[in-house]
Amino acid sequence: MNGRWPSGVYTPETDCNEAANDSLALDRDPANGFEPRRVGKEDDRSGANVRLAPITASPALDEPLPPPVIVQSGNGAYLSTLAPGGGMTMKSRTVSFTSFNLFNLNEPNLPMYTNSVGHEPAHVSRKVAWSAAMIARAKADVFGFQELWHKGPLERILAQSGMGTDYTLLVPDNQLGQRITCAAAVRTEMVQGTPEWITEFPESFRLESRGDDPQTPLMTVGISKFSRPVLKFTVRPHEERPAIHVLVCHFKSKAPTRIDREPWYRGQSALYRDHAAAIGSAISTVRRTAEALAVRQMVTDLTKRSDTPVVVLGDLNDGQDSNTLEILTEQPNYLQPLSTGGSDTALYSGQALQQLRSLRDVYYTYIHKRVHGSLDHILVSQELYDQSRKRIWKFDGLDIYNDHLNDDGLKLAEGVSDHGVVRAKFSLRGV
Structure with missing residues (x-):
């Protein structure tokens, strides 16, 4: 076969x-x-x-x-079609993961957000060609995608990359331009089990507190779903090692949430108008923070009192030192050379692991108002952390493909993404 x-x-x-x-x-x-x-x-x-x-x-x-x-x-049924060979035994000594924001990949002439006319056909063709070349260049074992509207262009990307016969595409079967979601392409021999697109927060999620002292007022956050479904699936690069659980995420952006359509705003627009941007940014931050907590709880459920390897990757829309990432990673200690340790439930940043072996930090995946930031991340559990006592996979390096970000005209001329493409590589220990 x-x-x-x-x-x-x-x-x-x-x-x-x-x-x-x-x-x-x-x-x-x-x-x-x-x-x-x-x-x-x-x-x-x-x-x-x-x-x-x-x-x-x-x-x-x-x-x-x-x-x-x-x-x-919560958003309906998703159909996952796994290619023949999914779950086949394999003994790969290496595994690599890539996060790739597809920048609103959709078929031509379909509406997106406030854009009622969508992409022109020629622009979609350029996006497909550029993305296919980038996939062929990165050539990871696991690609996690964000900002997918329609499965059609992604299928063409995989075919044009020349890698389509070796990879299984994990995408909702009914992904036809009506919503935005995450997807993946995985080397077929590594696929194990059935993927899930998760919209609901865990049952353990709760943001409610009366504060730490009597003068602190009650706080309640009423949110129960992800703004973008989290894709969860499992890969097994080596049959004699545990399967790796992968979560592909796309958290709420830093852009201010529109509030001018809210009934409470319309009723007193003069009161809120001058503060709309600040209120909208605060709402986006609260939503992104809640999503980070929900994924953190999912990771804890997988890793607590176990040796389950986990990789969380995607457009998390916040920097390595942000509150969002601190919640998600649990702020683990990065140990000195020759030291060993590790944390049962924490996640280690690929960016930090690369910084610790580099002479300078040049990590950026996004440019906004001339500020270079890192919004796209690959986070790994202690089973993929070099100095963990329970290490299985050794970190071999992290690469950022981001040259295209420095020429804004390429978005239209060549259909490039507005994010850098991040790849992390690992090799097996003790085989």
Whole structure:
């Protein structure tokens, strides 16, 4: 089996308007292909509308395809189609991860935010060509993408990169320009299990306090969902080592949230107008902080009292020393040479690991008002931290592809991203 995903094997069509909290899976039937079944909460409602064409023979396959799985969350059902070979045993001595913001990748002429006309066809073609070249250049084992609107251009990017036959694309099947999400491309032999797009905060999430002293007033933050779904999946580069859990994130941006459409603003616009930008920035900061806490809780659930390797990557829209990153990482100690230690639940910044072995810090992934900042990060648990007693993977270096950020005209002329592309490389210890 060569791991290729042949076209025309089956065509799922999914109605994603069914109420949340119902999950569907697809059972294999030797005679008829796939049939839908409900998993999770049981009730009397009918399942989502899933229609699958019969399985056809393919010379590229020597075993049947794995069934796709629909993961239901707050924003509807997502269909993940894993390429044949997902979960195959592998003994790679290296693994690499890349974070890539696709800068509102969409098909032409589809609306995005306040842009009612969308991208021109020629501009989308330039974006696809540039992104394909960048993927071929980085050539990581795992790519985590942000700002994807439509799966079509990403499929073309992977094909044009020349790497499409070796990688499995993790993207919601119904990602057709109606919303923005995260996605991934993973070397097929490393894929394990089924990806999830998570919209709901963990049950343990709560931001409510009466303060530390009597004069501090009650504070409550009423938020329960991510602004962009978090993509969670698992890779296993080496069959004799634990699988690595990967979370691809896109936190709320620093841009001020619009408040002029809020009823409370319209009722007293004269009172709030002069303060709209400051209020909007505060709202964005609170939302981003809440999202950092929610992911932190997810990481703790994975790592507490375990040796589970975790990688969190993406556009976190804040710097390494920000409150957002401090919540997410738990501010671990970076040990001196020859020292060993590690933290059970903390995350270590790839930026910091690279700085500790470099003569100067030139890390930036974004330029705003001529200020060079780092918004895109790769964070790793102690199993990928060099001086941890529980280290499995050794950090080999971090690369930033950011030359395109210094010429703003390239966004239109060549379709470049407005973020740098970040890659972190690791090798296996003791093999």
